[in-house]
Amino acid sequence: MxxxxxxxxxxxxxxxxxxxxxxxxxxxxxxxxGPGRVxxxxxxxxxxxxxxxxxxxxxxHACFVNRxxxxxxxxxxxxLYWRDPRYLEHMMSMMLPAIRGVQEERSAxxxxxxxxEALLDGIQPELPEPEPEKEGEETLIEVDASLxxxxxxxxxxxxxxxxxxxxxxxxxxxxxxxxxxVKPIPSRRRQAAQLGPRIDRARTLRAAxxxxxxxxxxxxxxxxxxxxxxxxLCDISGSMSQYSRMVLHFLHAVSNAKGQxxxxxxxxxxxxxxxxxxxxxxxxxxxxxxxxxGAEAQDWEGGTRIGACLHAFNRDWSRRVMGQGAVVLLIxxxxxxxxxxxxxxxxxxxxxxxxxxxxxxxxxxWSEFAPKARGIRAMLPxxxxxxxxxxxxxxxxxxxVISQADDMGEKAxxxxxxxx
Numbered sequence: 001m002x003x004x005x006x007x008x009x010x011x012x013x014x015x016x017x018x019x020x021x022x023x024x025x026x027x028x029x030x031x032x033x034g035p036g037r038v039x040x041x042x043x044x045x046x047x048x049x050x051x052x053x054x055x056x057x058x059x060x061h062a063c064f065v066n067r068x069x070x071x072x073x074x075x076x077x078x079x080l081y082w083r084d085p086r087y088l089e090h091m092m093s094m095m096l097p098a099i100r101g102v103q104e105e106r107s108a109x110x111x112x113x114x115x116x117e118a119l120l121d122g123i124q125p126e127l128p129e130p131e132p133e134k135e136g137e138e139t140l141i142e143v144d145a146s147l148x149x150x151x152x153x154x155x156x157x158x159x160x161x162x163x164x165x166x167x168x169x170x171x172x173x174x175x176x177x178x179x180x181x182v183k184p185i186p187s188r189r190r191q192a193a194q195l196g197p198r199i200d201r202a203r204t205l206r207a208a209x210x211x212x213x214x215x216x217x218x219x220x221x222x223x224x225x226x227x228x229x230x231x232x233l234c235d236i237s238g239s240m241s242q243y244s245r246m247v248l249h250f251l252h253a254v255s256n257a258k259g260q261x262x263x264x265x266x267x268x269x270x271x272x273x274x275x276x277x278x279x280x281x282x283x284x285x286x287x288x289x290x291x292x293x294g295a296e297a298q299d300w301e302g303g304t305r306i307g308a309c310l311h312a313f314n315r316d317w318s319r320r321v322m323g324q325g326a327v328v329l330l331i332x333x334x335x336x337x338x339x340x341x342x343x344x345x346x347x348x349x350x351x352x353x354x355x356x357x358x359x360x361x362x363x364x365x366w367s368e369f370a371p372k373a374r375g376i377r378a379m380l381p382x383x384x385x386x387x388x389x390x391x392x393x394x395x396x397x398x399x400x401v402i403s404q405a406d407d408m409g410e411k412a413x414x415x416x417x418x419x420x
Contacts, residue, residue: 016042019060022081026064029073030165037063056082068300069241156392159365160246168246174392175250176286182261183403184225185325185355196220227263228325228355230254233313235332236297237271237304243362243390244269245290247331248281250395252289255281266321270309271299276317306336306375307343314349325355327402331389333363336375343375347382357382358402360389364410371414380418386411 023038041063048059057078065074155170163171192200203219232251236244248267255265269275277293294300322328328350336343351357359379363369365388371377380386385401387409388394401407 015045019045022060022077023064025077025081026074028165029077031064031070031073033064067294069245069294071301072241156396158392159390160362161242161390171246171392172249172286175246175395176253178250178253178392178395178399179257180230180250180254180262180399180402182228182230182327184227184261186223187226189224190221191224193220193222196222198222226324227261228327229321229323230262230265231321231326231328231354232265232267233310233328233330233332234267234269235271235304235306236269236300236302238301239304239333239335240331240362241301244331247360247389247395248277248290248293249286252281252286256284263324264321266317267293268313268317269293269297269300270306270313271297271302272305272309273299274309274312274316275299304332304336305338306332306334306379307338307346310343310346310350314346314353318350318353322353326353328354328357329360330357330383331360333361334359334376334379335373338375340374340378344378344382347379351382351384356384356402356405358385358387358398358409359383360387360394360398362388362390364388365390371418377418380411380414383411385409386414 019041020038023033023041027033041060044059044063045056048055060078061071061074065071152174155167155174158167158171160168160171190196190198190200192203198221200219200221203221204215204217207217207219208215232247234240234244234247234251248269251265251267254262255267265281266276266278267281269277275297277296280289280292280296283289283292330350361376364386371380385407387398387401389398401409
């Protein structure tokens, strides 16, 4: 929980007006707040008073926040509106990089850009007017646009954690159009084929028996194709909440798209416990599906117990859903404080139970990422591929390589770093 500085109220405070404006900013940032909650907040603040530093924060928090995913947005809007004396300068610097302010000191935190947009709704920064050109002088400007990107291309490479409210909505629409195709797997069963590579002895002999033992034609057969299951284990702890929410939007599109080749798509969330949300993702409406999944998973934005949750999956669900050459997507940052030996054992068991185990880690967005955390060091040797999962572009790359058995992503490089 962040530390809160004492509130510096003016001599003639307009507290009710400020709370109303604060609630309007929260509504712009995506929180469902109506006039009734504003009235309740004013009355609650009047009753609670300001005897403690945290009273004001938690009083408004109790009135305006009723979903786990709204906590980060509320914290950032509260900090910028009530506590930071340079909030306007900082928000302007986030919205317009040309303005030099506190943006130079640090990058935007989680949900901070959404809070800035909400508080600066309708405010446009004033840019310096260009100097008039002198008469008789002409300036020729050449612009090289060969390396510029469209807005959609920029959005694809943007980190999910740093997206604004509008960018999140656009990203969700793009994720709904993505596909995750997979190649079929040859099975041991065979089917008739005129030009098959193998002789179907049973069909050949049966045809000969119908003709009194005369062998006329040689029946051919080929392996029957089948499609694997897709198993998704998604971390919904506090450090992964925004990434997991966007990935679940993507998985909803995969679960409801026809013709992609997956036999079945099974989705599980985990933080401090394992939750099966497969049936919720089968709903056609994505908002209703994710709302039901969020209600089912009570540990959203909580702690992380990767080893214990993998043990629960291996014990209760592995034999039910891991047949037919299943492909497993493990989406987590690997930051676990449990016993690393137990975590490694559960990862090894999961790896042996599936056809391919692909780990998506948003921490790979950093070019200087190194496997220093003990949880990552315990998990990395037991995956087939280790890839980033922080943007739309990273999910598109996953769709291109998911059927490639030789794809290892960043595993080889990081394993060499571990060995060194």
